[in-house]
Amino acid sequence: MLDLTWLLVAVPLGSAFVLLLAGKRANPWGHWLGVTASGLSFVVAFIAFIQMLGLDSAERAHEVHLFSWISTGELNVDAGLLVDPLSMTFVLLVTFVGTLIHIYSVAYMEHDVDRRRFFAYLNLFIAAMLLLVLADSYLLMFFGWEGVGLASYLLIGFWYHRNEYATAANKAFFVNRIGDFSFIIAMGLMFAAFGGVDFKTVFDGSPAASTAQLTAIGLTLLLAACGKSAQFPLQSWLGDAMAGPTPVSALIHAATMVTAGVYLVVRSAPIYAGAPNALLVVALVGAVTLIFGAIVGMAKDDLKKALAASTMSQIGYMMLAAGLGPVGYAFAIFHLVTHGFFKAGMFLGAGSVMHGMNDQVDMRRFGALRTAMVVTWATFGFGWLAILGVPPFSGFFSKDKIIEAAFIGEGWQPWVLGLTALIGAGLTAFYMSRLFFMTFHGKARWTDEQHPHESPKLMTVPMIILAIGSAFLGLILATGDRFVNWLAPVTGHAEHGEPVLPAAVLMTATLVLVALGAGYAWLKYGRADVPLTAPAATLATIAARNDLFQDSVNRAVLERPGTHLTRTLVYADAAIVDGAVNGTGAGAAKTGEALKVVQGGKVRAYALIMLAGVLFAAFFAVLGGK
Amino acid sequence: MNPVAFIYLAVVLFSIGSAAVLLRRNAIVAFMGVELMLNAANLAFVGFSRIQGTVDGQVLAFFVMIVAAAEVVVGLAIVVAIFRARESISIDDPSELKG
Numbered sequence: 001m002l003d004l005t006w007l008l009v010a011v012p013l014g015s016a017f018v019l020l021l022a023g024k025r026a027n028p029w030g031h032w033l034g035v036t037a038s039g040l041s042f043v044v045a046f047i048a049f050i051q052m053l054g055l056d057s058a059e060r061a062h063e064v065h066l067f068s069w070i071s072t073g074e075l076n077v078d079a080g081l082l083v084d085p086l087s088m089t090f091v092l093l094v095t096f097v098g099t100l101i102h103i104y105s106v107a108y109m110e111h112d113v114d115r116r117r118f119f120a121y122l123n124l125f126i127a128a129m130l131l132l133v134l135a136d137s138y139l140l141m142f143f144g145w146e147g148v149g150l151a152s153y154l155l156i157g158f159w160y161h162r163n164e165y166a167t168a169a170n171k172a173f174f175v176n177r178i179g180d181f182s183f184i185i186a187m188g189l190m191f192a193a194f195g196g197v198d199f200k201t202v203f204d205g206s207p208a209a210s211t212a213q214l215t216a217i218g219l220t221l222l223l224a225a226c227g228k229s230a231q232f233p234l235q236s237w238l239g240d241a242m243a244g245p246t247p248v249s250a251l252i253h254a255a256t257m258v259t260a261g262v263y264l265v266v267r268s269a270p271i272y273a274g275a276p277n278a279l280l281v282v283a284l285v286g287a288v289t290l291i292f293g294a295i296v297g298m299a300k301d302d303l304k305k306a307l308a309a310s311t312m313s314q315i316g317y318m319m320l321a322a323g324l325g326p327v328g329y330a331f332a333i334f335h336l337v338t339h340g341f342f343k344a345g346m347f348l349g350a351g352s353v354m355h356g357m358n359d360q361v362d363m364r365r366f367g368a369l370r371t372a373m374v375v376t377w378a379t380f381g382f383g384w385l386a387i388l389g390v391p392p393f394s395g396f397f398s399k400d401k402i403i404e405a406a407f408i409g410e411g412w413q414p415w416v417l418g419l420t421a422l423i424g425a426g427l428t429a430f431y432m433s434r435l436f437f438m439t440f441h442g443k444a445r446w447t448d449e450q451h452p453h454e455s456p457k458l459m460t461v462p463m464i465i466l467a468i469g470s471a472f473l474g475l476i477l478a479t480g481d482r483f484v485n486w487l488a489p490v491t492g493h494a495e496h497g498e499p500v501l502p503a504a505v506l507m508t509a510t511l512v513l514v515a516l517g518a519g520y521a522w523l524k525y526g527r528a529d530v531p532l533t534a535p536a537a538t539l540a541t542i543a544a545r546n547d548l549f550q551d552s553v554n555r556a557v558l559e560r561p562g563t564h565l566t567r568t569l570v571y572a573d574a575a576i577v578d579g580a581v582n583g584t585g586a587g588a589a590k591t592g593e594a595l596k597v598v599q600g601g602k603v604r605a606y607a608l609i610m611l612a613g614v615l616f617a618a619f620f621a622v623l624g625g626k
Numbered sequence: 627m628n629p630v631a632f633i634y635l636a637v638v639l640f641s642i643g644s645a646a647v648l649l650r651r652n653a654i655v656a657f658m659g660v661e662l663m664l665n666a667a668n669l670a671f672v673g674f675s676r677i678q679g680t681v682d683g684q685v686l687a688f689f690v691m692i693v694a695a696a697e698v699v700v701g702l703a704i705v706v707a708i709f710r711a712r713e714s715i716s717i718d719d720p721s722e723l724k725g
Contacts, residue, residue, distance in 0.1 A: 601721030604656075607647050 002051055002062045005083050005134060007044050008091060012037045013127035019120035027116050031109070034119030035102045038126055042095035049088055057489050060085055063136060070139070077197060082136035086490040089333060090133035090256075090263060093340045097255045098126050100462035104348055105247040107458035108355060118158060118245065125151035129256055133263060137198035138187050141264075145183065145228065148257045149176050155252060156244040168240035175237040179227015186220035189213065203270040214271050218278025221268055222285065229261025229315050232289045236550040238312055239296075242304040246351030249304060254311045254347050255340040262315065262336055265322040266329045269491060273325075280413070283323025283406075287420040290316025292548060294427035298434065299544030301534055303350050303361045306435050307343070310387070313428065314339050320421060321402040328405045329491035330484040335398035337483075338474050342386035342394060345466030349380035352459055353439060356452040363435065364532050368444040372452035375460045377440045379467035384436045386470040388429050388514050394474030399425065401478075404506055407499035414500045425510050429517030437526035445532060632673030639666035653705045653715040657698075664694045 015037030019030050026033070052060050061084035069079040083091075102122060109115045128147025135141035157169025187197050193213045194205035206214060225231065230238035241253050252258070265272065265282055272279045293313025300306040318336050321328035354361060356373055370377040386395040403425060407418035446452065454460070477483040499506060534545070543549060598609070639662055646659025668687040675683030709715050 603717045603720070604648055604651075607644075611644055611648070 002048050002083055003064055004044065005048055005062075005064055005081050005091075006066060008041050008095070008130045009127050009134065011040050011044070011127075012123040012130070016120045016123035016127060019116055019123065022116075024116075030116035031106045031119045034123050035099065035106060037123050038095065038099040038102045041126060041130065042092075042099050045088070045091045045095045048083065049092055052083070052085070052088055057085075057485070060088075060489055074195065075191060075197075077137055077139050079140055080136040080198075081134040082199060083134065084490055085486050086263075086266065086333065087133045089337060089487070091130060093337055094126065094129050094133070094256050097340055097344050097466070098122075098129075098251055100465055101247045101251045101255075101344065101348070104250075104351070104459050104462040105245075107456045108247055108351055109245065112245075114158070118155075121151055121154045121158070122248075122251070125155070125252060125257070129260075132260055136200070137196075138183075138190065138202070139197045141267075142180075142183055142187065145224075145260065146180065148252070148260065149173070149180065149228070152176075152241070152248075152252050152257055155248040156241045158244055158248070162243075165243040168237075168243040172237040172241050175234050176227045179224045179234055182220045182227070183224035186217050186224060189217045189220060193217070199267070206270045206274055209274060211274060214275035215278045218268070218272050218275040219281060221264060221271070222278065222282050225261030225264045225282075225319070226285060227261075228264075229258050229319070230289075230312050231261060231285050231315065231319055232292055235289060235292065235312055236547070236554055239305050239308050239547060242302070242308050246304065246347060246354060249308070250344045250347030250351065253308065255344040258311060258315055259318065259336045259340070262318040262322055262332055265319070266332060266491065269326070269329060276325075279323055279325055281323070283320050283413075283417055286316045286319030286321070286323050287417055288316070289313065290320060290424045291420060291427070292316070294424055294431060295544050296547050297431040298427065299537075299541050301363050301545075303353065303363050303366070303435065303439065304347075305361075306363070306431065307347060307350060310428070310432060310435075311339075311343055313424065314343065314387070317399060317402050317421065317424065320406060320417060324405050324408070324417075326492045327408055327497065328402065330487045331398065331401045331405055333487060333491075334474075334477065334483050335395075335402055337477070338386065338394035338398045338470070341466050341473055342383040342470035345463060345470050346380055346383040346387070348459070348463045348466065349376050349383065352376040352455040352463065353452075355455050355459070357446070357450050360447075360450065363438040364530055364534070365445055365447060365450075366439040367442040367446075367530065368440070369452055370440045373440075373454050375454055376463065379460070379463040380436065380440065382467035382470045384432055386474070387432050388518060389425060389510065390514065391511075392475050394470050394472070397474035397478035400507060400510060403510055404499055404503055407501055407506060408497040409500070418500070418506075422506070422509060422513065426513030426517045429514040430521050433518040433521030434525045437521055438530055441526045442530055445530065629673055629676040632669055632676065636666045636670035636673060639663075639669065651716045651718055653708070653717050656717055657701055657705070660701075661694065661698070664690060 015033055019026055019033060022030070052062070061082065064081040064083065066079040066081065068076075070077040102119070105118065105122065109118050112118065125148060128144045128151055130144070132141055132144030132148060135144055153169050153173045156172050157166045160166045160169070190197050190202050193209050194202050196202065196205075223234070226234045238253060238258065242249055244253070272282070290313045293309045293311070293316055297306050297309035297313060300309055314335070318332040318339070321332035321335065350361075352373065353366065353369060353376060356369075356376075357366065360366070382393065386393040389395045389399045403418065403421045406421040407414045409417075537545070546552075643659045643662030643664075643666060646662065647656050650656050650659065668690050671683040671687040671690070673683075675681060675687075705715055708720060712719055
């Protein structure tokens with residue numbers, strides 16, 4: 001079955017093509033075809049997984065050669081798949097969560113006339129994402145990387161007739177271009193340094209490469225990861241990406257695609273092994289983003305945007321862990337998996353709330369939904385406890401490990417990174433509790449037309465399954481370091497250093513901060529009344545409500561100078577380049593116009609000119625003769 | 627007799643011929659001017675031949691005569707064609723080539 005892993009990509013891709021090409025006649029059954037394709041992928045993945053478990057841990061990396069893709073004198077790239085524990089983890093996460101979200105979408109998108117197109121895009125996304133994680137070369141990975149970008153763009157702008165949604169899709173696309181371009185530069189650097197872009201060539205060559213080369217590759221790959229994973233400074237698109245239908249936010253902009261950057265960094269571990277400075281930048285980017293997202297999340301009243309800020313912050317955690325090197329790789333992926341479950345679960349919960357509240361997203365208009373939507377409340381609650389890191393829920397095992405690992409090291413780094421992660425846990429507790437209490441507790445602040453009701457079974461069952469995952473997955477995977485050992489063949493065995501503070505102290509501090517954050521949120525948003533409009537606030541809150549002015553900064557620093565530059569270039573092009581060309585043409589035309597009078601049509605005038613010419617020539621001939 | 631006198635005569639004949647071409651509108655007269663210029667050139671050839679003491683110029687004069695004969699045939703044919711088309715042999719009338 002390991003040799004048949006190409007089916008994972010082919011089945012959803014084929015389904016996407018069928019759905020897109022079949023047209024309206026596929027409307028009655030199109031969504032079920034989409035669900036089946038995604039489900040089949042999961043079945044294939046699961047069988048391959050079982051087979052892989054039967055192998056020795058050293059033999060679990062399996063290469064599947066597909067075909068010779070690019071063959072030139074110097075650059076030869078074969079399309080092939082690399083099935084190892086790391087990619088298998090992603091494949092299982094993507095297909096399992098993806099299938100659940102497909103099922104959920106059947107009900108969620110029921111009244112949308114374009115449901116078939118929606119499922120085509122979702123299938124396209126699944127195929128591209130699986131190609132991204134299964135590729136055995138950076139080039140093929142880039143193919144998947146662009147594929148998920150395309151699917152993300154199509155799905156953010158799914159309701160493209162709304163102008164601001166189409167703009168949001170464009171924004172996501174443009175910001176991602178920066179990262180994608182950096183990816184291309186990284187591949188160019190790899191080709192220059194190693195003469196190839198497949199993992200084997202690059203990783204075999206990296207120990208011999210110079211630190212400068214590896215640092216350059218590491219930093220360009222990091223920028224690529226920043227674009228896809230909405231990390232600072234390319235984070236601005238994720239909040240607007242919430243314009244897409246909520247299942248899309250759950251699948252693409254929370255559980256899978258946005259974590260591709262973390263995958264890229266972890267996969268490129270051999271490169272970062274020779275570039276400690278690049279690795280440090282990865283950790284710092286993660287730390288900055290984790291605080292950035294948390295601050296924004298604390299002030300947002302839009303349910304989905306608050307969750308998006310939380311996603312950004314949690315991926316910051318993963319980046320931070322990945323930036324710690326071999327110590328953190330496994331924890332980064334561990335948190336990625338648990339986050340995939342609980343965040344997808346919460347997004348589906350948010351979708352369920354919107355479904356019952358006429359697509360309302362303003363949390364100030366929610367409140368007291370616990371009684372109206374018990375299943376949503378309970379499943380969301382599990383996700384909430386998991387992201388807070390309350391033992392024994394999933395997030396506790398993954399996040400606590402990251403905080404502990406962040407404190408390992410020497411000098412200023414463990415203190416800066418560790419304290420950031422620790423404070424981030426407290427902030428997370430506050431903003432997630434604020435979100436939870438504002439939505440499900442307190443007094444009802446609904447408008448008159450809103451009659452909240454529980455969502456249908458097709459929606460609640462996936463939520464329940466994800467909630468079970470949020471609750472127990474961490475415990476199951478953490479027991480006996482199961483997950484870390486599973487990933488060990490890829491991430492390498494790390495010597496477990498001692499944190500600068502005892503682990504018990506760190507765990508206590510984390511739990512105390514979480515309790516403080518959640519308690520403060522309860523006082524402010526659970527017990528007290530929540531005003532219907534956002535109250536006047538301090539400068540800091542206003543900044544957070546406006547995403548810390550990320551758009552204004554981008555506009556001032558990038559857009560405006562860029563606009564001026566392009567305008568100058570356009571002017572220069574028109575005035576100088578075009579001016580020279582057009583001037584030559586106009587000059588020739590004018591000269592012709594002036595000389596036209598000579599061609600008077602009078603034969604005798606021609607004869608006179610001829611005579612004058614002959615005399616002129618004769619005059620010089622005689623003069624020259626002397 | 628000084629052979630340079632032939633050259634002077636050739637210059638005078640050529641000037642008369644070119645004046646006829648430039649000043650007269652009648653195509654036949656202009657044609658006669660052309661013939662005059664050609665024969666002035668012939669005279670100059672022969673005169674130079676005399677001065678140099680070679681026969682090159684005389685040979686060339688025969689060539690010119692033959693070409694002139696051919697030219698007259700073509701030229702008069704054109705004049706007749708124009709006359710048939712326009713009922714006029716003024717060389718100022720046809721001006722289709724005006725720029």
